[in-house]
Amino acid sequence: MSSAAGDATQAVALSFDDGPHPEGTRRILEALAVHDVKATFFVWGAQAQAHPDVVSETLAEGHSVQPHCWEHTSHFQMSAAAIGADIDAVLALLRELGVPTPQFWRTPWGHLQSGVTRAAAEQRALALTGWTIDSTDYAGNSASEMHANVTQELERGPGEPATLLMHDSNLEPIQRRSRSDVGETVELVRRLTADRRYVFGPLLSGLDDGLEEHPRSGPPPPLARRVLRRLKRDALAARRRRH
Numbered sequence: 001m002s003s004a005a006g007d008a009t010q011a012v013a014l015s016f017d018d019g020p021h022p023e024g025t026r027r028i029l030e031a032l033a034v035h036d037v038k039a040t041f042f043v044w045g046a047q048a049q050a051h052p053d054v055v056s057e058t059l060a061e062g063h064s065v066q067p068h069c070w071e072h073t074s075h076f077q078m079s080a081a082a083i084g085a086d087i088d089a090v091l092a093l094l095r096e097l098g099v100p101t102p103q104f105w106r107t108p109w110g111h112l113q114s115g116v117t118r119a120a121a122e123q124r125a126l127a128l129t130g131w132t133i134d135s136t137d138y139a140g141n142s143a144s145e146m147h148a149n150v151t152q153e154l155e156r157g158p159g160e161p162a163t164l165l166m167h168d169s170n171l172e173p174i175q176r177r178s179r180s181d182v183g184e185t186v187e188l189v190r191r192l193t194a195d196r197r198y199v200f201g202p203l204l205s206g207l208d209d210g211l212e213e214h215p216r217s218g219p220p221p222p223l224a225r226r227v228l229r230r231l232k233r234d235a236l237a238a239r240r241r242r243h
């Protein structure tokens with residue numbers, strides 16, 4: 001809402017990948033609550049299964065919870081069946097946890113397998129989602145460096161809604177090596193959300209930015225399929241108990 005010339009505001013959607021994490025996500029939630037800013041969390045299924053309480057807290061705070069992956073594997077290395085099983089496992093779990101029907105899907109590293117990932121998204125009525133600005137928090141950068149880069153990027157495209165990529169855990173192996181916790185990301189969130197030049201809202205952009213599309217180039221990991229079979233079996237058993 002811009003009221004006079006010279007005080008233009010920039011719409012920004014904050015997004016976090018790789019949670020839920022009992023410490024990381026809660027620290028981010030706390031930082032967002034200071035200015036009552038709502039964000040989108042792309043969750044890692046295996047983590048959500050281990051920490052359903054953190055998913056509930058995220059929802060209770062009014063944030064959006066959307067699927068990232070069950071296993072953090074590049075779609076370039078998965079079979080079409082494994083990609084389908086992986087997203088279905090997350091969707092089944094999110095349903096079980098009472099998460100409102102997801103609309104978006106951000107794949108690990110924004111990798112899409114040619115001819116496969118887009119079809120899988122379409123079949124499940126999910127919009128593939130990238131980002132317009134990468135915070136690079138996974139690389140162990142300081143809040144000051146990231147803040148300088150992000151604000152510079154935001155100034156480059158005033159008026160256009162932006163989608164900022166961040167991470168509420170450091171569980172992904174490359175991140176684990178470069179940062180010990182989410183402290184710098186928390187500080188980045190504090191600085192950005194205190195800045196009156198920005199208006200924080202839902203995902204409106206970046207749906208096709210940041211995504212990389214390639215053909216398959218590796219062996220399929222069988223784990224996602226096993227997980228899906230188990231979730232289906234558990235759901236069936238629960239249904240039987242109810243009757």
Ligand SMILES: [Zn+2]
Nearest residue numbers: 017018108109
């Ligand atoms: Zn990720």
